[in-house]
Amino acid sequence: MNEQQKIEETAVQSPEKGPEKSKARRIFDEIMSWVVPIVLAVALALFLNNYIIVNATVPTGSMENTIMTGTRLMGSRLAYRSSEPQRGDIIVFKFPCDESENYIKRLIGLPGETVEIKDGKIYIDGSTTPLEEDYLKEEWVIANDGFVFEVPKGHYLMLGDNRNNSLDSRYWADEALARGLADDMDEAMSYSFVARDKLLGKAMFTYYPKISKLSH
Secondary structure (H helix, E strand, O other): OOHHHHHHHHHHHHHHHHHHHHHHHHHHHHHHHHHHHHHHHHHHHHHHHHHHEEEEEOOOOOOOOOOOOOOEEEEEOOOOOOOOOOOOOEEEEEEOOEEEEEEEEEEEEOOOOEEEEEOOEEEEOOOOOOOOOOOOOOOOOOOOOOEEEEOOOOEEEEEOOOHHHOOOOOOHHHHHHHOOOOOOHHHHHHHHOEEHHHEEEEEEEEEEOOOEEOOO
16 A cells, blocks of 8 residues: 555545544533532532531420421521520530530520529529520420529520420430549539530521421
8 A cells, every 4th residue: 555545545534533522522521511510519518518507307306396306497507607696596506415416405594694493494693583485395394493504604505495305404414424424413514515616506497397487
């Protein structure tokens, strides 16, 4: 085969490679048209979940009837960036006895306050007038007397709305002792409170099984 024939053969074969390359490019572009939006959506979801919102499912009845068992809700991680938590706020936080677990309760005691539980009523800083709690599920008859909490600076006291069935600040010291996290009750009492930096967000509304704004 002479040089002229080689050139002519190449000229004949070359056009056939163009369509094959173009097809591969179309397949690649098609794949990327799916991959890029998915990656961006996942990245956005991770960003929102870690820095903007708290997405939680309530597995127990400790906040009934305000939040029913199985309810899914969203909260704001930004709520306490420019303002302080307020009494009555419903908050998602890390459980003091096991920070791998997230709890949701109502904020009752603020930093520096003395909170006394007596005969099913709550008294703040020696007040003779009990805290008004129209959100309670029913008459409070279990573990409703004999508690006095001195809330440390930078910490909060949390109770469930279903006081007769809520693992909240009333029980966490005993829980800490049972888990071997403290050597005595004085040491265990520190587990009764939630530190400011363990608050994950303020619960704002439920979205399943129905959409409802949460009352604070």
